[in-house]
Amino acid sequence: MSVLIREPGAIAEPVTAQRSQSIWRTIRRRPSATIGAVILLILIGVAALAPWIAPYDQHEQVGPVFGHPSWSHPLGLDDGGVDMVTLLIWGLRISLIVGFAATLVSMLIGGTVGIAAGYFGGRTDTILMRITDYFLVIPDVPLMIVVAAIWGPSLFHIIIVIGILLWTSTARVLRAQVKSVRERVYVKRARALGAGHTRIIVRHVLPQVAPLLIANTVLTIAVAIFDETALAFLGLGDPSRISLGKVIENAFQRAAISSGAWWAIVPPGALVALVILSCSLIGGALEDALNPRLRVAHISAHTFRLRPLVGRSAESL
Amino acid sequence: MRGADYIVKRVMFAVVTVFVAITINFVLFRLAPGSAVSNLSRVPHATQELRQAIKQQFGLDKSRGEQYVLYLKQLAHGNLGVSFANSQPVSSNLATALKNTIPMVLLGTLFAIVVGTLTGVIAAWRRGTLAEGSSVTTALAFYSMPTHWLGLMLVILFAGVLPTGGMSDEFLINPSWWTHTEDVLKHMILPSLTLGLVLFGEYTLIVRSAMLETLGEDYVLTARAKGLSPWAIVRKHALRNALLPIATLVALSLGYIVAGAILIETVFSWPGIGRAVYDAVLERDYPMLQGAFLVLTVSVVFFNLLADLLYFKLDPRITE
Numbered sequence: 001m002s003v004l005i006r007e008p009g010a011i012a013e014p015v016t017a018q019r020s021q022s023i024w025r026t027i028r029r030r031p032s033a034t035i036g037a038v039i040l041l042i043l044i045g046v047a048a049l050a051p052w053i054a055p056y057d058q059h060e061q062v063g064p065v066f067g068h069p070s071w072s073h074p075l076g077l078d079d080g081g082v083d084m085v086t087l088l089i090w091g092l093r094i095s096l097i098v099g100f101a102a103t104l105v106s107m108l109i110g111g112t113v114g115i116a117a118g119y120f121g122g123r124t125d126t127i128l129m130r131i132t133d134y135f136l137v138i139p140d141v142p143l144m145i146v147v148a149a150i151w152g153p154s155l156f157h158i159i160i161v162i163g164i165l166l167w168t169s170t171a172r173v174l175r176a177q178v179k180s181v182r183e184r185v186y187v188k189r190a191r192a193l194g195a196g197h198t199r200i201i202v203r204h205v206l207p208q209v210a211p212l213l214i215a216n217t218v219l220t221i222a223v224a225i226f227d228e229t230a231l232a233f234l235g236l237g238d239p240s241r242i243s244l245g246k247v248i249e250n251a252f253q254r255a256a257i258s259s260g261a262w263w264a265i266v267p268p269g270a271l272v273a274l275v276i277l278s279c280s281l282i283g284g285a286l287e288d289a290l291n292p293r294l295r296v297a298h299i300s301a302h303t304f305r306l307r308p309l310v311g312r313s314a315e316s317l
Numbered sequence: 318m319r320g321a322d323y324i325v326k327r328v329m330f331a332v333v334t335v336f337v338a339i340t341i342n343f344v345l346f347r348l349a350p351g352s353a354v355s356n357l358s359r360v361p362h363a364t365q366e367l368r369q370a371i372k373q374q375f376g377l378d379k380s381r382g383e384q385y386v387l388y389l390k391q392l393a394h395g396n397l398g399v400s401f402a403n404s405q406p407v408s409s410n411l412a413t414a415l416k417n418t419i420p421m422v423l424l425g426t427l428f429a430i431v432v433g434t435l436t437g438v439i440a441a442w443r444r445g446t447l448a449e450g451s452s453v454t455t456a457l458a459f460y461s462m463p464t465h466w467l468g469l470m471l472v473i474l475f476a477g478v479l480p481t482g483g484m485s486d487e488f489l490i491n492p493s494w495w496t497h498t499e500d501v502l503k504h505m506i507l508p509s510l511t512l513g514l515v516l517f518g519e520y521t522l523i524v525r526s527a528m529l530e531t532l533g534e535d536y537v538l539t540a541r542a543k544g545l546s547p548w549a550i551v552r553k554h555a556l557r558n559a560l561l562p563i564a565t566l567v568a569l570s571l572g573y574i575v576a577g578a579i580l581i582e583t584v585f586s587w588p589g590i591g592r593a594v595y596d597a598v599l600e601r602d603y604p605m606l607q608g609a610f611l612v613l614t615v616s617v618v619f620f621n622l623l624a625d626l627l628y629f630k631l632d633p634r635i636t637e
Binding site for chain 1: 579606
């Protein structure tokens with residue numbers, strides 16, 4: 001194993017049923033996660049309402065090329081004279097669709113592989129994890145570029161390409177967690193009562209690993225959106241669908257910088273950064289909450305100095 | 318003896334992975350749309366004889382199995398094929414590109430390691446203070462920015478002050494060695510800084526969590542009870558143990574940095590391996606793309622192996 005791929009599940013203590021219901025509480029208790037969740041929800045809302053709130057048509061030329069920001073166009077116009085605010089709203093929509101869809105693909109693959117490997121163990125585990133290890137080592141971005149270049153640019157291809165390359169960390173995290181859940185008494189009891197594999201997995205294993213899966217999903221969305229932006233920048237995006245990555249690429253290719261049109265290039269990237277930031281905040285906080293060892297470690301030197309023993313016992317291992 | 322086992326196992330894994338990558342490489346490019354003949358001949362209304370001749374020339378009349386064996390054989394001799402774009406051997410194209418990439422990447426990585434470790438340690442040590450809040454926020458912000466966009470932001474900020482494209486000033490006539498080096502270094506600042514800033518965010522977060530983990534250990538409490546100065550605790554006890562994950566993660570990230578250079582080199586027209594990938598994509602130069610992918614994969618596998626061995630060296634208890 002490459003020892004240091006973060007595997008929160010490996011060191012996590014059992015996730016109790018009560019904890020699995022408290023994801024929202026976890027998010028609310030952590031200010032950084034709350035901020036992240038609020039930002040993400042607002043962005044999703046904007047993207048969902050795109051057809052109604054976008055001020056202009058996304059293909060309509062409403063002014064001069066790289067028109068300056070004005071009252072009617074607060075972020076100016078792009079290289080085709082299209083309103084930037086409109087482009088950003090529609091671009092956000094496509095970027096989020098790609099991010100969520102690719103993540104769904106990777107969750108399905110990673111979840112299945114991770115649960116199967118952890119639950120069945122033995123040879124299934126060895127084979128699945130060996131495959132995962134190879135996928136983990138092969139660099140995703142170049143492979144994505146190669147596949148996208150060969151396969152041709154389309155939104156569907158991009159989603160699949162990103163999805164089938166991002167599942168490895170999910171598989172490993174889940175496998176570790178499932179392995180420990182499998183040994184729980186109630187799972188053994190269910191098996192003794194004659195429950196089939198499907199029933200045990202759906203009723204007993206899945207609910208236990210769900211929070212971890214969700215934390216991992218949120219982090220994967222961030223990576224997927226980043227990858228889409230990168231692919232689009234390299235000219236491998238879907239030419240007919242304008243994502244945020246595509247907006248950046250267009251501005252770069254049409255020399256927005258040397259035209260002094262910062263408004264065509266700063267906002268789309270900042271928006272991508274905002275999406276990634278909010279996902280990282282939520283995912284990081286969830287992972288923190290699910291991983292008690294990290295939490296103990298978070299006893300800082302600072303609090304430590306004030307109340308060393310209280311801190312230790314309150315958060316006891 | 319288990320240690321030796323571990324090393325052998327890791328090396329075997331690396332070798333097999335490279336082999337898997339080579340196979341993927343072979344299969345993927347056989348899936349490319351259009352037969353190699355229609356891509357290569359670029360002759361409208363080519364006669365049947367010409368097609369046959371080209372097929373023979375490129376060994377396409379052989380079975381897939383034979384082609385695969387042939388591919389492996391050629392690869393073993395260091396033959397990566399010939400670039401469609403400039404008709405040069407892919408291997409020499411790649412060697413030139415790598416020679417340009419490595420110094421730029423090294424400079425950026427060094428910057429990230431130094432600054433990232435520093436801020437990470439401060440963030441962990443001063444947990445709950447403004448120092449932690451601001452360094453974690455900064456790190457997260459840089460970590461979230463799309464690499465190429467950060468590069469473009471630097472271009473906007475420094476346009477006119479520093480060179481923003483290429484590797485050297487083509488209008489220098491017969492520059493002395495020193496002027497030339499200075500010129501290249503100047504061109505290197507922005508791409509390296511982009512890489513450095515992106516990595517800095519990542520390293521700060523890694524160092525911080527590694528430090529937090531060790532700061533929670535009993536021996537740190539003991540050190541504190543002995544009345545050691547904070548600096549001594551950090552340097553001798555906490556950081557030294559935190560170095561374990563840090564060192565391996567840095568080694569791991571090195572492989573991906575070369576891959577990440579694709580975006581940066583595209584922004585700054587840096588004539589390295591990443592730029593080669595970009596150009597190959599644009600020109601559908603499959604042999605070049607194939608070779609570059611192989612080089613990138615091998616470098617990741619190599620650094621991965623290095624990380625494993627480094628970890629073993631730092632912590633001999635590891636055997637799995």
